[in-house]
Amino acid sequence: MTDPPDARSPGASGNRKPPATIYDIARTAGVSPSTVSRALNKPGRINARTERRIRDVAEELGYRRNPMAGALPTGRTGTIGLIVSDVTNPVYFDLIHGAERVIASEGHTLVLADAQESPDTESETAERLLLSVDGLLLVGSRLDDARILELAEHKPLVLVNRSVPGLPGIVPDPLPGIRKALDHLASLGHRSIAFLSGPATSWMSGVRWETLLDEALRRDIGIVEIGPGIPTLEGGRQSLRRVRAARVTAVVAYNDLMAIGLLQAAKAADVDVPEDLSIIGFDDIFGSSLTTPTITTIRSPLDRVGETAIRRLIAELDEDDHSADVTLFTEFIERESTAPPRAR
Amino acid sequence: MTDPPDARSPGASGNRKPPATIYDIARTAGVSPSTVSRALNKPGRINARTERRIRDVAEELGYRRNPMAGALPTGRTGTIGLIVSDVTNPVYFDLIHGAERVIASEGHTLVLADAQESPDTESETAERLLLSVDGLLLVGSRLDDARILELAEHKPLVLVNRSVPGLPGIVPDPLPGIRKALDHLASLGHRSIAFLSGPATSWMSGVRWETLLDEALRRDIGIVEIGPGIPTLEGGRQSLRRVRAARVTAVVAYNDLMAIGLLQAAKAADVDVPEDLSIIGFDDIFGSSLTTPTITTIRSPLDRVGETAIRRLIAELDEDDHSADVTLFTEFIERESTAPPRAR
DNA sequence: CTGAAAGCGCTTACAG
DNA sequence: CTGAAAGCGCTTACAG
Numbered sequence: 118m119t120d121p122p123d124a125r126s127p128g129a130s131g132n133r134k135p136p137a138t139i140y141d142i143a144r145t146a147g148v149s150p151s152t153v154s155r156a157l158n159k160p161g162r163i164n165a166r167t168e169r170r171i172r173d174v175a176e177e178l179g180y181r182r183n184p185m186a187g188a189l190p191t192g193r194t195g196t197i198g199l200i201v202s203d204v205t206n207p208v209y210f211d212l213i214h215g216a217e218r219v220i221a222s223e224g225h226t227l228v229l230a231d232a233q234e235s236p237d238t239e240s241e242t243a244e245r246l247l248l249s250v251d252g253l254l255l256v257g258s259r260l261d262d263a264r265i266l267e268l269a270e271h272k273p274l275v276l277v278n279r280s281v282p283g284l285p286g287i288v289p290d291p292l293p294g295i296r297k298a299l300d301h302l303a304s305l306g307h308r309s310i311a312f313l314s315g316p317a318t319s320w321m322s323g324v325r326w327e328t329l330l331d332e333a334l335r336r337d338i339g340i341v342e343i344g345p346g347i348p349t350l351e352g353g354r355q356s357l358r359r360v361r362a363a364r365v366t367a368v369v370a371y372n373d374l375m376a377i378g379l380l381q382a383a384k385a386a387d388v389d390v391p392e393d394l395s396i397i398g399f400d401d402i403f404g405s406s407l408t409t410p411t412i413t414t415i416r417s418p419l420d421r422v423g424e425t426a427i428r429r430l431i432a433e434l435d436e437d438d439h440s441a442d443v444t445l446f447t448e449f450i451e452r453e454s455t456a457p458p459r460a461r
Numbered sequence: 462m463t464d465p466p467d468a469r470s471p472g473a474s475g476n477r478k479p480p481a482t483i484y485d486i487a488r489t490a491g492v493s494p495s496t497v498s499r500a501l502n503k504p505g506r507i508n509a510r511t512e513r514r515i516r517d518v519a520e521e522l523g524y525r526r527n528p529m530a531g532a533l534p535t536g537r538t539g540t541i542g543l544i545v546s547d548v549t550n551p552v553y554f555d556l557i558h559g560a561e562r563v564i565a566s567e568g569h570t571l572v573l574a575d576a577q578e579s580p581d582t583e584s585e586t587a588e589r590l591l592l593s594v595d596g597l598l599l600v601g602s603r604l605d606d607a608r609i610l611e612l613a614e615h616k617p618l619v620l621v622n623r624s625v626p627g628l629p630g631i632v633p634d635p636l637p638g639i640r641k642a643l644d645h646l647a648s649l650g651h652r653s654i655a656f657l658s659g660p661a662t663s664w665m666s667g668v669r670w671e672t673l674l675d676e677a678l679r680r681d682i683g684i685v686e687i688g689p690g691i692p693t694l695e696g697g698r699q700s701l702r703r704v705r706a707a708r709v710t711a712v713v714a715y716n717d718l719m720a721i722g723l724l725q726a727a728k729a730a731d732v733d734v735p736e737d738l739s740i741i742g743f744d745d746i747f748g749s750s751l752t753t754p755t756i757t758t759i760r761s762p763l764d765r766v767g768e769t770a771i772r773r774l775i776a777e778l779d780e781d782d783h784s785a786d787v788t789l790f791t792e793f794i795e796r797e798s799t800a801p802p803r804a805r
Numbered sequence: 806c807t808g809a810a811a812g813c814g815c816t817t818a819c820a821g
Numbered sequence: 822c823t824g825a826a827a828g829c830g831c832t833t834a835c836a837g
Binding site: 187 | 813
């Protein structure tokens with residue numbers, strides 16, 4: 118007995134095909150459900166002929182394993198959650214692609230979720246996802262350490278661009294990129310610069326600032342922090358007033374979005390970039406090479422970061438402890454938004 | 462009895478807290494599991510005092526409903542799947558945000574998935590997701606009609622920027638934007654233009670081309686199709702040769718990415734935009750206002766599209782048939798990449 | 806208002 | 822190699 122032949126158009130409700138179950142397969146193959154389960158999950162563990170037959174029937178019936186039902190007894194969903202502080206932030210594209218690549222090759226499923234730049238949303242999303250994934254990746258988390266540790270109590274969790282003591286975290290070393298950037302600025306003749314910081318909740322912004330501070334000190338370059346600011350074009354635009362007030366000749370922005378925003382505001386105010394003001398961003402997003410001038414920036418190998426993070430998480434799931442610890446580095450990319458300061 | 466006090470660091474495997482179940486709550490609250498289930502799901506249907514007590518215990522135990530277990534008997538997961546032809550395509554940002562907004566307000570959970578611009582990946586992802594979501598949103602699907610109808614047999618499905626007979630689809634009317642664009646080009650004096658088409662599998666590219674063709678004919682403007690092409694910067698760059706060969710004075714690109722790519726290639730070849738060549742894109746992505754010149758484009762109200770699509774899907778889930786059919790329109794945005802053709 | 810019981814679709818010791 | 826049975830965590834008629 119199937120759907121009545123007069124079923125309405127496919128869009129109409131109420132005529133959905135109930136998916137085939139292992140019981141359906143068992144019945145038409147003349148075996149028990151347990152055997153079906155084995156045939157489908159542990160190839161080789163049962164009679165080759167029966168296995169063949171069962172697989173054929175499954176195929177014929179369009180059988181798909183019900184992931185929820187499968188997860189109940191095993192506690193395994195085959196799914197990995199990736200929570201990004203903002204999915205629409207271009208920064209994370211390469212990371213998402215990197216993650217997708219290894220996820221696919223490992224036969225898991227990726228569930229993407231967006232924290233929408235809000236700790237509350239992030240916390241809630243993480244909690245909701247926690248029950249239906251095998252492990253969680255938190256990218257650029259805005260949560261505090263305590264909350265993250267709490268989440269990690271329930272499922273394996275790997276951090277990206279964030280470090281919490283006791284938890285695995287992938288964060289590319291900011292030092293190489295920052296050193297090159299400051300060398301570059303110094304050689305150009307800049308003596309006084311500013312850092313446009315990101316949100317107060319951004320751990321990464323803190324790391325970048327601390328590193329910058331250290332290295333500026335070491336080179337006898339004056340540096341001030343301007344912020345915290347919102348990590349968007351708008352945030353960058355808003356900072357122009359304070360940048361000018363600070364009388365610096367160059368600024369390093371927390372990210373390219375802010376760098377571009379600052380560039381736009383500068384143009385609008387007839388401040389020439391790079392002649393009057395040099396600007397350096399972070400991340401090398403799509404867009405930072407579209408502006409005029411193009412943005413000099415410090416990039417992370419985010420695709421590698423995504424790959425590495427997923428591999429680390431999968432190792433964690435498999436309780437495989439010898440996950441080789443790769444170290445990743447930032448890299449300086451010189452483009453057009455930096456030049457010698459105008460003599461005054 | 463809880464974890465031994467000497468549990469290793471949180472990162473260590475094997476010391477995860479087993480989540481509390483309704484049985485745990487039932488035991489400590491001194492009621493039956495059924496009552497706990499009711500207290501938590503049908504507020505008001507049981508004794509107010511017991512309900513209070515149960516909720517308190519649940520809170521105290523840090524209870525979270527197991528979504529897989531809940532979904533088994535009900536067939537409802539509270540989750541909606543959103544498959545995007547490419548999550549990292551800036552076009553979809555506003556759409557994702559719009560979708561997120563109404564999802565949250567309706568108490569559902571959004572699961573984002575990426576088709577990575579591949580019909581195979583899309584098909585597989587859809588199939589995998591199908592079993593664990595209540596409904597599916599396909600954005601810019603690259604699947605053929607038959608396959609989409611097949612998927613729709615199992616779960617409610619809503620299309621975005623795609624139309625398949627019998628299925629609900631949200632696609633903003635391309636006409637208003639295209640009319641304005643052609644009027645604009647005509648008034649500037651262009652008599653011969655080209656359309657840079659997207660992938661052959663892109664339904665939307667076909668619609669844009671057909672509409673353009675109609676309207677160009679109506680205005681006695683010559684128009685040729687160049688393509689199909691890949692809908693990326695690179696695709697746009699590659700098209701310059703054919704654009705020049707076609708001796709047109711203006712081109713409308715399938716999307717802004719291609720428009721920007723074409724602009725870059727033109728710059729590199731010393732073709733002045735807009736003097737030698739006018740360029741119009743589609744979508745108004747982040748980036749199209751970053752270039753020099755900025756890109757004149759035709760935008761869709763993608764945030765409204767996202768909202769509408771989710772609302773439509775939820776109406777479908779609730780078998781609520783009076784989902785008001787909003788119509789959405791494209792809009793022409795004049796920027797700097799269009800000008801009168803140079804006299805020859 | 807509340808409980809006992811059956812069932813959702815699967816997996817996996819346990820026997821044979 | 823294969824089957825019967827119990828169980829994963831929840832929901833929901835069905836009784837009371």
